[in-house]
Amino acid sequence: xxxxxxxxxxxxxxxxxxxxxxxxxxxxxxxxxxxxxxxxxxxxxxxxxxxxxxxxxxxxxxxxx
Amino acid sequence: xxxxxxxxxxxxxxxxxxxxxxxxxxxxxxxxxxxxxxxxxxxxxxxxxxxxxxxxxxxxxxxxx
Numbered sequence: 001x002x003x004x005x006x007x008x009x010x011x012x013x014x015x016x017x018x019x020x021x022x023x024x025x026x027x028x029x030x031x032x033x034x035x036x037x038x039x040x041x042x043x044x045x046x047x048x049x050x051x052x053x054x055x056x057x058x059x060x061x062x063x064x065x
Numbered sequence: 066x067x068x069x070x071x072x073x074x075x076x077x078x079x080x081x082x083x084x085x086x087x088x089x090x091x092x093x094x095x096x097x098x099x100x101x102x103x104x105x106x107x108x109x110x111x112x113x114x115x116x117x118x119x120x121x122x123x124x125x126x127x128x129x130x
Contacts, residue, residue, distance in 0.1 A: 014084075015080045015081050015083075015084035016080050018080075018083065018084045018087055018088075019079075019080035019083045019084055019123075022083055022087055022108050022123060022125075023083075023108075023110075023123065025108050026108040026109050026110055026123065029107070029108065029109065030109070030110075040105035040106065040107050040128075040130070041105065041106055041107075041108065042094070042105050042106075043087050043088075043090050043091040043094065043106065044091050044094065044095070045088075045091055058084075058087060058088065058091065060087075063105075065105070065130075
């Protein structure tokens with residue numbers, strides 16, 4: 001996704017999911033680095049409705065630097 | 066720290082700590098944004114020795130964009 005559009009987005013709810021997401025970014029970062037692509041991530045909070053309940057998720061925007 | 070040196074670093078071990086760290090970045094990001102400062106984070110893996118045991122930590126480098 002980063003290679004094609006230069007951007008990706010991941011949303012996670014809960015510590016386990018957020019941890020997995022940030023690890024995925026670290027892994028992607030290392031192999032994209034080999035191709036000369038440098039990515040950074042921009043974390044923010046986002047409210048999402050799940051089963052009519054409001055939850056706060058972490059939104060990770062991944063962008064080329 | 067970001068205001069003074071333009072850079073900060075956080076290391077975390079475990080899902081809970083990493084989740085806290087990324088939430089801290091999201092919070093810092095929102096108030097620095099009000100001052101016109103845009104920060105991004107660069108996650109990577111790092112091996113650290115704790116009690117002579119090797120552990121893999123997540124290293125979050127926080128930089129001004």
